[in-house]
Amino acid sequence: MRHLLLALPFALLPLVAAQAHEHDHDEHAHDSLGAHEHGVASLNVALDGNLLELQLESPAMNLVGFEHAAKSEADKAKVAATKRELEQPIGLFALASGDCETREVELESPLFGDADHEHEHEHEHEHEHEHEHHEHEGEHSDIQAFYRFECASSAKLQQLDLSELFKRFPATEKIQVQLIGPNGQQGMQLTPAQPRLSF
Known part of the structure; x- marks a missing residue:
């Protein structure tokens, strides 16, 4: 990854995850977003001094409600609305208390780009989604956001x-969170009922 702050420290996190969950790498890979599990997203967080970086990765289904190329006006409007929401991260992550500027x-x-390319894989995607879900995650549409x-x-x-992210994208x-901050590394799973992580 091209972002130095995330690239270096997060290389160590599989060890942390293995300790926290006592899973080997295969099991960890199954639990991670690599499995493209609907309803589950991942978030990497790095706080270093005044610099905060977040990397969110989620199946498009979680945020938009579908994974096919947006063809209808309703679908295109939904994609555009989701993109606008993701472009305003201060509210999504409740960062006002830190006087943070994006x-x-x-x-x-x-979904945000090459519709023709997405169209080529649409029918195959629908078939694979049902029958070989974990073996062809490349056929699924993800959304990645870096802040x-x-x-x-x-x-x-x-x-x-x-809380706001769960509310806007029900x-x-x-969300599987891996965080590196002033108190070291930690990982946890956040849910609508437990949406907060302390630094």
Whole structure:
């Protein structure tokens, strides 16, 4: 990954995950987003001084409600609305307490881009989704969002609150979070009932 802050420290996190869940790498891979499990997203968080980086990865189904290329006006409107929401991350992650300003936003998904390419795989995607779900995750549409913030009052940033994200995207049932902050590394699963993670 091209973002240094996330690339270096998160290389160590499979060890943390293995310790936390006592799973081997195969089991961890099954639990991770690599399995493209609907309802489940992953979030990497790195807080270093005043710099906060977040990397969210989710099946498009969780955020948009479908994974096919947007052809109808209703589908296109839904994709556009989801993209607008993801482009306003301060509210989604409740970062106001840290006096954070968004410095960088990167959104990536087949749904946001090359519709012709997505169309080529649509029928195959529908078939694979039903019969060989885990073996062909490349046929599924994911949404990836990367955010970089500068937080003037990072010491006041006590927690990450994903309540608003769960509220706006109710198909998201749980988010696997891996965090590196002032107190070291930690991992946990957040849900609508337990949406907060302390730094």
